[in-house]
Amino acid sequence: MTDCIFCKIADKQIPADIVYEDNDMLCFKDINPAAPVHLLLIPKQHLVSLAEVGPEHEALLGKMMVKVPEIAEANGLGYGFKTHINTGKGGGQEVFHLHIHIMGRPV
Numbered sequence: 001m002t003d004c005i006f007c008k009i010a011d012k013q014i015p016a017d018i019v020y021e022d023n024d025m026l027c028f029k030d031i032n033p034a035a036p037v038h039l040l041l042i043p044k045q046h047l048v049s050l051a052e053v054g055p056e057h058e059a060l061l062g063k064m065m066v067k068v069p070e071i072a073e074a075n076g077l078g079y080g081f082k083t084h085i086n087t088g089k090g091g092g093q094e095v096f097h098l099h100i101h102i103m104g105r106p107v
């Protein structure tokens, strides 16, 4: 996916403020934060949206979901945080590479 901005971030072709990375996923700060802490967790694999996933993605999505509280805690959100996933144009999705928003205010 050469024209996908999040693939380019995953490939380090364009910079991002990365807070977590492993073989499967990458988490970085949102460029236009809507909260004091606003992170985006993406699979390194290009998946368009939650509407495009299938049983073959269960392990990957499970790993990502389990990683969310660990990343949140490490970024000051141990007291609590919000997650959301925009799906499709009707769901407000603007970048068509699946991502989980992790947002909150450190206390």
Ligand code: 5GP
Pocket: 005, 016, 017, 028, 029, 030, 031, 032, 033, 040, 085, 086, 092, 093, 094, 095, 096
């Ligand atoms: P969506 O509306 O697709 O769920 O959210 C896309 C998010 O990606 C937005 O919050 C937007 O600020 C963020 N974003 C878009 N382009 C970039 C970028 O190049 N770098 C970073 N770090 N965030 C981006």
Ligand code: ZN
Pocket: 001, 004, 005, 006, 007, 008, 045, 046, 047, 096, 097
């Ligand atoms: Zn992509």
